[in-house]
Amino acid sequence: MQTLDFPPTNLTNNHGNVRTFTGKTTTIKKLTIKNFEKPRLPEDYFNKTWKGLEKAIVAIQKSQSIEVSYESLYQDVQNLCSHHMEPIVYKNLSFIINAYIEDQIIKTVEPIIENIAFLEMIEKCWNHHCNQMVYNQFIL
Numbered sequence: 647m648q649t650l651d652f653p654p655t656n657l658t659n660n661h662g663n664v665r666t667f668t669g670k671t672t673t674i675k676k677l678t679i680k681n682f683e684k685p686r687l688p689e690d691y692f693n694k695t696w697k698g699l700e701k702a703i704v705a706i707q708k709s710q711s712i713e714v715s716y717e718s719l720y721q722d723v724q725n726l727c728s729h730h731m732e733p734i735v736y737k738n739l740s741f742i743i744n745a746y747i748e749d750q751i752i753k754t755v756e757p758i759i760e761n762i763a764f765l766e767m768i769e770k771c772w773n774h775h776c777n778q779m780v781y782n783q784f785i786l
Contacts, residue, residue: 687725687729692726692731695725695726696726696735696738698714698719698722699719699722699723699735699785700738700742701713702714702719702785703739703742703743703782704742704746706778706781707742707746707778709778716784716785719784719785720784720785720786723735723785723786735786739782747775750771750774750775751771754767754768754770754771755767
């Protein structure tokens with residue numbers, strides 16, 4: 647009868663083989679973990695994604711319903727930002743919002759002659775803009 651040391655000592659030899667308790671020898675398999683490749687976006691991902699975002703932002707500005715869920719739009723923005731495209735998103739968003747504000751000011755200021763009516767229209771535009779920005783925050 648063979649006695650076993652516990653805890654076992656010297657279970658491996660110089661060739662990477664392991665001696666089991668039954669006396670049989672097996673080979674150790676090494677597991678190598680490689681770094682994952684960073685995910686890459688398709689080349690036209692930004693353009694396609696931005697078109698959808700722009701469409702949603704313009705719909706919000708016009709007080710229309712949007713076709714895509716806020717969650718999906720938010721995920722698109724998150725993907726763009728995680729791939730270091732946030733400066734482009736910010737620049738494009740600023741352009742859309744500034745163009746809309748300029749357009750609204752021109753539409754509301756031209757027909758108004760009296761100062762009080764002008765201030766009331768500016769207040770109405772400002773409140774409308776603030777409401778739109780709340781909805782844009784859901785996306786961005």
